[in-house]
Amino acid sequence: MTMRAHVSTPGQSHHAEGMRAIHRALPEEVPIALVFNGTTQAVMMATPADLADFALGFALTEGIVTDHAQIEDFEIVDHAQGIEARFWLAEDRAQALASRRRAMAGPVGCGLCGIDSLEEAVRPVPWVQSDLRLMPADVARATDALRDHQHLHDLTRxxxxAGFLLPGAGVTLAREDVGRHNALDKLIGALQQQGHPPGSGAAVMTSRLSVELVQKCAMAGIPVLIAVSAPTGAAVRLAEEAGITLVAFARGGGFDLYSHPYRITDEAQHVA
Incomplete structure (x- = not known):
């Protein structure tokens, strides 16, 4: 069974002028089981597209692997009820995962649901070191540039x-999903698979900025996180602690800057 990212669905449209029959393209969401060495680590509701990127990004941002080379085998397996993304890890990574096993379930709106301790919700994240510098004009245009890559959104609204912004080059890579955290995992997985250094650019999001997005960027080594909407207070505090430049309300030619502002400068330099 091959699941599509969207489905045409009949309905009725009601307005002051009356009712008419319609067909709408709606985004699909299905259960995706992330399975490591035969054991399910998580089941996430996600859009069934770019699933190899999603699975790898999840494995990276959850600290299950730190490099693609630690994965010995990988496959996507369709089932009537959903999809399995099956990993076979190198022995040392499998043992490390077994030692910190935790249950996790992630419905579409949340990337932290189902964790088994408060400590996991506020787990320490690495400090992000990067020489990246971005021009203010590029940051102000970032979410507009991302719109050109939102083909599924154009169909479904x-x-x-989540996009990757490179200095002087604009948004060069993007991934979509019904969940903002899933979209970011897909982007991070795509960066790893395509060999793009995460520290060379910024993540651009169509959503609000919440803690789990900052955590994922920190785990991946992305130094700048830009979004069209507001951050939470906790996201700002975590970004400050992690060395991440947090940019919010990037729309209409402007933006708000909340942490580590030195990376946004008119003297920005291109980085390799």
Whole structure:
């Protein structure tokens, strides 16, 4: 069974002029089981597209692997009830995962649901070191540039996107999903698979900025996180602690800057 990212669905449209029959393209969401060495680590509701990127990004941002080379085998397996993304890890990574096993379930709006301790919700994240510098004009245009990559959103008006902004080059890579955290995992997985250094650019989001997005960027080594909407207070505090430049309300030619502002400068230099 091959699941599509969107489905055409009949309905009725009601307005002052009356009712008419319609067909809408709606984004699909299905259970995706992330399975490591035969054991399910998480089941996430996600859009069934770019699933190899999603699975790898999840494995990276959860600290299950630190490099693609630690994965010995990988496959996507369709089932009637959903999809399995099956990993076979190198022995040392499998043992490390077994030692910190935790249950996790992630419905579309949340990337932290189902964790088994408060400590996991506020787990320490690495400090992000990068020489990246971005021009203010590039940051102000970032979410507009991301719109050109939102093909599923154009069809459905119901998905989030995460893009990768390179200095002087604009948004060069993007992924979409019904969940903002899933979209970011897909982007991080794509960066790893395509060999793009995460520290060379910024993540651009179509959503609000919450703690789990900052955590994922820190785990991946992305130094700048830009979004069209507001951050939470906890996200700002975590970004400050992690060395991440947090940019919010990037729209209409402007933006708000909340942490580590030195990376946004008119004297920005291109980085390799």
């Amino acid at each position: 119901a998905t989030h996107a």
